[in-house]
Amino acid sequence: MPLFSFIVIAYNVSAYIETCLDSLKKQKGAEYEIIVVNDASTDDTLDTIYRCAADDSRFHVINKKTNGGAHLARRDGVLSSSGRFIVFVDGDDELSPSFCELMGPYVVTHQSDITRFGRRVISTRFENDAAAASNEAMFNVALPCTMEDGSILPCIFSDERVPRLTWSIIDVVLQGDFARLCFQKMTSDHLGRMQDSYEMFVLCACARRFETITDFQGLHYNFGNGCSGNTEETAQQFVAMQLSAKQLNNHIAEFADSTDSVVIKQCAQWLEEEYVRIIGNDWVIRLNAENQQATILNVVETWGIDTAYRILSDTLDARAKWFVAQKQIPEQTDDFYRWLGMLTTLENEYVQSLGLAEERSRIHEYGRQFHDEKVRRELEAKLEKEREELEKESQRRFKKGTFMRKLSDACLPENSLRRDLANVIVAHRRK
Structure with a gap:
């Protein structure tokens, strides 16, 4: 029985799959098998897999004729595995060269159902550099090394721990028999994005022992390949x-x-x-x-309408609070007003279904506040403009040589007490 079963899911990753498989073929320190599930790729992925697997008995290739998604690919790989421990690898990622040497002795000694290890996040697009750094910090959260039974699930699927662990399934080692039993219980339906949330939920709900050693970055995660990133x-x-x-x-x-x-x-x-x-x-x-x-x-x-309404109202609430914090009001072309129009449309079309009176009142109050503040600022600007125009007119009328200037100088001579008092009164009024 091999110590590890590396299960690689591959769908249209011809540009990356060879590098991924090479990172597995170079592992040392343990016996292992490589199960590659080609999920009905339409590019050259399968040809590359067969070329990498040629004359290597550690490989077992499952070539699916119909695309079933990542969950079914993993499920097929797990149910055909024989390793004492199972590790999932996406076809556009890699494992650390020292994975088997370091993780092998650890998982054998500890025998946990699930062992979470860390990842090194590599940005493959310059626009993702900042997100990649925060992604690495998020996935390498350090928690107490061991959790058991009912304390496991809330570490990922609740706000009980801050920061919490993620539900990613590509940076864990699973005890083999435990994983095969759990995946047998899981649905055989085609699942879309975020399918690993379902898989990890079932695994953590059934696990008796969960460990974290996120200081070992066993996964080399290429951020920006596939659907990762912020595109x-x-x-x-x-x-x-x-x-x-x-x-x-x-x-x-x-x-x-x-x-x-x-x-x-x-x-x-x-x-x-x-x-x-x-x-x-x-x-x-x-x-x-x-x-x-x-x-x-x-x-x-x-x-349902309540959920859609909440998404819009939460978005508007966050946008409005930003403007309030900045002591600004949104321009009429800002997203705030576009989203407010969409919210009003939902209210008009589904008003009988809405049970969100408090949210509705709060968001529209922001709209009224912004409107009132805009009117106040416009009035203030108008008054300021009128004051400036009056001051300019006054300066023009009292320009040296004009009749009003001569009359003023006659009544209020330069350097006189009356002139100084008049200047103080005018300065005070301007304030």
């Missing part, structure tokens, strides 16, 4: 993502309902709220104005 999305991509999140939420709710655990049910509820937060964040950051307008009703259809 703009199309409306179609966003719609697919929020549909996938709803599907995942349904599977997790079904799993939670099948148990008697209050903790599992609470964590499932937290994850539903997290899905909504992620959807809202992607809607704001990854979509342009046209696609935001085009997709908000898709969120209504998938998640």
